[in-house]
Amino acid sequence: MIFRSVSSFLLSALSVSALSADEWKKQSVYQVMTDRFARTDGSTTASCDLSTYCGGTWQGLINKLDYIQGMGFTAIWISPVVHQISAPGNVDGDSYHGYWAKDFNSLNSNFGTSEDLLRLSTALHSRGMVWKPVLMFGLFTNHMAYPGCRKCVDYSTLTPFNSASYFHSPCSIDYSNTTSVQQCWQGDDNVSLPDLRTENQNVRDFFDPWIAQLVTTYKIDGLRIDSAKHQETSFWPTFGGNATVYMVGEVYEGNPDEFLPFLDVFPGLLNYPVWYWLQRAFQSTSATMTELNTGLANMRSKTTKTVYLGSFSENHDQPRMPAWSSQSSDTALIKNAIAFVMLMDGIPIIYQGQEQKLSGANVPANREAIWLTGYNTQSELYQWVAQINKLRNAIIGINSAYTSSQAMSWTPDRHTIALQKGPSGYSTQPNNCYISAEKRLTPVKQGTSSGTTTACPIPTSVAVTFTEKVTTSYGQTIKIVGNIDALGNWDINRAVTLSASQYSSSNPIWTITINLLAGDSIQYKFINVASSGTVAWEADPNHSYTVPSSCGTTTAAVSNTWQS
Structure with missing residues (x-):
């Protein structure tokens, strides 16, 4: 069971208090795909068929916490932990990623036992990191999974929602219609993802106490919510109130006008609008920074909450940066993109393997087994990430208001973007840097910007x-x-x-x-x-x-x- 009894020793060892969204702003997150990060046996040669389970475990992760801490990270985001369907040989691959739930009341035994998960939480929280170390769970409440077509789902195999009455009727999503986005099914006829009626009180009556107990049992500090826009927004306030921890929602949307309203119901979001602009700005040494700079200004003009967004350049759903273009594997270019992600507004997230320059393009190629790199702590990008984390942590240590200040950006030339981040009115200089597609990262001491607006501006x-x-x-x-x-x-x-x-x-x-x-x-x-x-x-x-x-x-x- 997911909430099995644990010893009083473990419970006392796990006694931690939840971080507020403001406290989360100084964290730096390392995203772990549990099945692909570390094996219990410590092997660095075990083969990995990317379509199925490869053997990564919670115990393996415990054994490699030094590797993560060595880069200066203070937060770890792991894959969803609930029991999954079994789909070996399926065209869409197996459930190693953790997003195809069969039983919300049980753990994924491929990753380990309840005791293993508790030990992971204990081991992380007991570490002496720059900031209080925190653990984030990947999680979803939108759907369950069935290894077959939408019209042939055997609902009796799903727990606790074992009847069709708990789910919306199968339909394909019309992304121009909000109701369709929220009620129609993701997935396909190889692996269907029955869409839960989360507007139904019976469904909510399960999830609200469930998340409270999950957080309490494993002392979770934060949640990354998958498919956040695929549920009615009224679900999240009560769910979040029961979770009592920081939640960052995945809203897969590049338009700020469609994206930003979700900050009304989530403390934070994964910053997909900036990811789109960043991908084009850093895909080659000749790319321009104009779109990225304009987009940042647009976001800044619409909200003060950019400091709560999760910034990233890679994740388990998107191509790795070396696969973006024929030039994007340039190491200097990658270093600048990483620096931008880690120094811009928000909470930086680095996906496992970026520090080893893994280059997989589409799913599942972008979900490589990290152990095959040998966990090289001397690689150029491992050392670079460590340096940027050290820089960011030092700035925050000097002036904690850094994390609350929105970065101002400008383009000294079409291939360079400059960031000024730091509160005005302080005696210390703002913290600025130039980040260039032409392989330059140049600290600067000062920078200014100004602007005007009209009642109905002509867009740039x-x-x-x-x-x-x-x-x-x-x-x-x-x-x-x-x-x-x-x-x-x-x-x-x-x-x-x-x-x-x-x-x-x-x-x-x-x-x-x-x-x-x-x-x-x-x-x-x-x-x-x-x-x-x-x-x-x-x-x-x-x-x-x-x-x-x-x-x-x-x-x-x-x-x-x-x-x-």
Whole structure:
């Protein structure tokens, strides 16, 4: 059982108090995919079939806490812990990632026992780190899982929701309709993800005490909530009140106007808008910082809560940076992207393997076994992450208000972005840096910025969401390439990768949100890139589009179907 009895010794050893959102701001997070981080036997040679379980455990993680602490991290985010479906040989792979729940009342025995999980919490909390060490659980309440088609789910196999009455009827998601997003099913007919009726009081009556007990039993300090926008927002205040810990929601959305309202119900969010801009800014040494700078200013003008967002450049759902383009494997470029993520507004998150320059592109290639790197603490990026964490921690130690100050950004030239972060009115200088796509990271002492606004400003950029409807096979990726820098200037090595997060067999769509200059006239095409690297272009003619430039327009959408 997930809440089995534990000794009074363990409970007393785990006596910790929850951190507030303000206390979380100074943390630096290392994201662990439990199955791929460390084995109990300590092997650094055990093979790993990326489609199934590879043997990573909670005990293995305990054994490698020194490796994480050596980089200066003070928080660890682990995979969801609940019991999973078994789907070996499935086209979509097995449940090693932890997001395909079968039983919310039991733990995933592939990762270890309840005692192992308690020992992990104890071991982490007892460490002498720069700040109070904290543990974050990956978690979801939106769905369960079944290794088969949507219409053939055997609900009796699911616990505790063992009846179809607990779930919405199967339907494909229409991402332009909020109700559809919240009530239709993710997944596909290989592994279906029955969507829970979380608006139903019977469902809430399970989750509210469940999360309170989970947090108390394992002394969890924070929660990363998967698929946060796929539930009605009224679910989260009571759930969060029972959790009593910091929650960061995954809202997979590049448009700040659609993204930021979720901060009304979550203490923090994963900063996907900045991730999109950052990916394009750092994909090559010739890329420009204009879109990133404009986007940061746009976010800053709309909210003061950017300091609570989780900043990242890689995670288990997205291609690793070396796979972004033909130039993005440049180590200096990667170091600058990491520095930007760790020094910008918010709570920095580094995904396991970034420090070893792992290069996997799409799922499951981006979920490599870390033990095969030998946990090299002398690698250039391991040492770089450690240095940036040390710098950030030192700044916070000197002036704790650093974490509450929103960074000001500007572009000294089109390839360089400058950050000034520090409260005004203090006798100490603000903490600034230049971060460049041209392989420069240059500290500076001062920087200023100013600006004005009007009641209805003409936008300088517009967040354009491109949707391409095309059926693809496992391992294929859809990209967009066009005649402007943001679309790669027709260079397929700089093409922008679309996301398949909304893809289903009944609605095969790929999407991407890109900030484009208002008024620009663009031409573009979509390409299909196979796992072998073979590129297939859609047929002529080029798509044409003019970015809106009307007063107050900050978002737009374009839908296309693959031209054969």
